[in-house]
Amino acid sequence: MRVLAAMSGGVDSAVAAARAVEAGHDVTGVHLALSAKPGTLRKGARGCCTVEDSRDARRAADMLGIPFYVWDFAERFNEEVIETFVGEYAAGRTPNPCMTCNEKIKFEALLEKAVALGFDAVSTGHYARLSHESGVPELRRSRDESKDQSYVLASLTPQQLRHAMFPLGDSLKSEVREEAERRDLAVARKPDSHDICFIPDGDTRSFLESRLGQRPGDMVDADSGEVLAQHSGVHGFTVGQRKGLGIDKPAADGRPRYVLSLEPVSGTVTVGSADRLGVTEIEATRPVWPSERALDGPTECVAQIRAHGETGRAVAEMTEDGFRVRLHEPMRGVAPGQSVVLYRPEDEGDLVLGSAKISATR
Template sequence: MSSPAAAAPTGLRVVAAMSGGVDSAVAAARAVEAGHEVTGIHLALSRNPASYRSGARGCCTIEDANDARRAADVIGIPFYVWDLSERFHEDVVEDFMDEYAAGRTPNPCLRCNEKIKFAAVLDRALALGFDAVATGHYARLERGDDGLVQLHRAADAGKDQSYVLGVLDQEQLAHSLFPLGDTDKPAVRREAAARGLLVAEKPDSHDICFVADGDNAGWLREKLGERAPNHGGEIVDDASGEVVGHHEGTYAYTIGQRRGLRLGRPAADGRPRFVLDIEPVSGTVRVGPRERLAVHALTGERPRWCGTVPSVLEGPEVTVQLRAHGAEHRAEVRVEGERVEVRLLEPASGIAPGQAVVVYEGTRVVGSATISATQRVPA
């Protein structure tokens, strides 16, 4: 079977995942223009669409399904809805709740790409005789000298989504298409308008798609219920050990958080305090000054490699990204089986277990791992 990387052959049978937003609609249209036989699909991810996001925000609503269907009609391709709500709830929503209950900070978009869009969808597509899945992600695919498919950053650095695709392995990349990787967002919107797509000016979705009002803490409080390891505890000053406040659940906090702490007394020096550590079993949240957030090393687990598994990565081209829209950090990376040890050449701030570390060599994504531990810069 042909591998649809950069300069993919024409005539592939392609499933275009259409969220109802402008990016996926233009990606589907470009796949058609590239000579592929394209079928549009919309993923029904909510057991009850009203229980997830409301409004036209590009994910998980009946409006979005209708927008995707209208776009497919304009493009002139068949369109179907695939119900993956049970799989999404188990692999993404439940994982999100479990991670927060354990005091970690997950990224559900990575988990969705890993488990849903490029696992469940791709598996079904290949079983049905399709060759590839096309999405509206901003990333590029290239064929390396070794014949493997490489994942690279998008041409538009501001929209680059290679971080959330860092969980894809070689088999998944070999059956993926990212038609927007060489284009910026304003150009995509202009193209959508020129094609007569009504989603040309539809706003992007920025929050977690299954948290309807964007209130993560409130959503977790409602959903976790008795599953939460504690329903309250103390907020403690890390330096003095003094109790400076109380909370209703550790799941409402993330490392680096400043707002919403409701501390009963200010720091001795009057400076703001930030969440430094979360201990879900004891229910203790530790706070301290910004400089105590600085991390110089971290450990990752459950690595996912886009190609050949590396052993040591070092040099000026090696960087890591620690948040979806975060900066690149120069680093040295060592791989020891299922452990990835990262030494940051300059400290990074507010890094939490549960986040993903994505490793780059230049613009190429090498792979990713889930952060399990961090080492702070000594006080």
Template sequence: MKVVAAMSGGVDSAVAAARAVDAGHDVTGIHLALSRNPASYRSGARGCCTIEDSNDARRAADVIGIPFYVWDLSDRFHEDVVEDFMDTYAAGRTPNPCLRCNEKIKFAAVLDRALALGFDAVATGHYARLEHTVDGGVELHRAVDHGKDQSYVLGVLDDRQLRHSLFPLGETPKSDVRREAAARGLLVADKPDSHDICFVADGDNTGWLREKLGDRAPNHSGRIVDEAGEQLGEHDGTFGFTIGQRKGLRIGRPAPDGKPRYVLDIEPVSGTVTVGPRERLAVETIRAGSPRWCGAPLPDGSTTEVTVQLRAHGEEHRAVVRIEADRVDIELLDPAFGIAPGQAAVIYQGSRVVGSATIDATERVSA
């Protein structure tokens, strides 16, 4: 097959590209330019969108012996990922930009361009597995290394995208990938993993949002109250909070019982942030929308026992899901804490990813 290997400049994508070559594919390496001003994105080990990363990717491609190009997708990335990030926070919700990047950029814009240029598939360094079924279908499964598993952020991929994807690292522990990179002579073998949000230059999400949102934020200031409505403090922007947050509340006085307070609710129109004890974060029911199915969808009107993952590095929760048209109702058999609208609920059956949906609302455990 003719394969585009998306090379971020890190060790995982470099080894994935090399393995695609070993598998006999005709491989071309590409690096995505996601900002017209790369210095405004993270540098060093904290990001994946810098000039440094582009150079690391080019050097890795030279060692592997494959052609290498840079594809400028900065406009598409800004519109589909950065703008979505800002809009979601302004609405009092919590986005996952990495998931959105996979959906809109790596497996949509990149895949569409690759297919148009005559390529057959896109290979990435994600830790996930693809399994082909007897009827010719394809399923997305968790990686063997559950500590590095990235199937959660791939839960937005549909059947067509999966059929044109390769995940060469899904069967391999991360430690073995680093050793393999060193044996191949790849200089990124010891490069630290990227983390956090690549387009927030200094890691200060709140400061970045305050600067970028401007008048788009409904309220730059407002009240912090307890569940009885008593004012405990003030804030300078609801976008600085997320459901379940404990640190940085700046309330100034402890709860009567001396226990920490957590963000329970965010009302962006009035600018009100409600805080309370951790036990009030316990959620038993989730309503989600905009489902995307990785292969065959769950039938409309069906009720199915599954597990769900609600954060990129969160635990699995036993649940029952009910499908009604474009709505997914999730009843958690074990409560989850600090679940925020805007996050993704990714549905699993065993190791298989069934699909994902965006959380619209939650219902907490009765007091």
């Protein structure tokens, strides 16, 4: 098979490319340039999308003896990922930019170009598995539960999965690093990528304020309706947030306050005690079914709402524009804009049924 290996400059994608070569595929490496101004992306050899990452990817490709190219996806990345991220926060929602990047850049823009150029598959260093027992590729959790990335891949379509390869799905991270050392890859001990690549200093609030400006509003107590403070914009907060609220007055009961909801039109941030954070019902829209297994009536499942967050048993059923999830036990920190991913509870809940964007909670 002709395989295009997406090489971020980190250890995972380098070993994934090496395994594709070892399997006998005709492999070409490609690094995605995601910024017209690379200096605006995070620095420090983190393994994602900086100039130094591009150089590390090229060195790995040279070691593997495969052709290597850099493709400029900066304009599309800005439009599909950064602008979407800013717009979602402005609307009072909490997006996952890595999930958007996987969906729109790595498995839409990249795959479209790869197929047009005659490649059969795109290989990445994601920790996830593909199985074919049902006759179609089905997305499953990786063997390494601590590194599992099936959540951020759950927005991929069956057609995209047919052209996907995840060579690391059955490996532990420690095994991948050991293999990189055996192969003399310079990235063997390179730190993993963390946080958001297009926010170099990690200050999301300042980044959003630079794009959206200040949009002052009230911070209101959920119980009393009292205005506790003023803030510069709902985009500076997420549901479940405890720190950085800017409230000087302690709660009457002395317990910490958390963000309970955001109202972008009025600019109201509502806060309250932790016991108000529990969510038992989730409404989600724009569903994607990677396994081609849409829900057939009320279905027992395992729900996950963050990339490495807790999971909960639930019952999901279709609605007019998505699906509804009723959790058996309350979950905290569930916010509109996040994705909810459903797993089949059999086989230890490792098969992805579907995903959708959270639109409302109760």
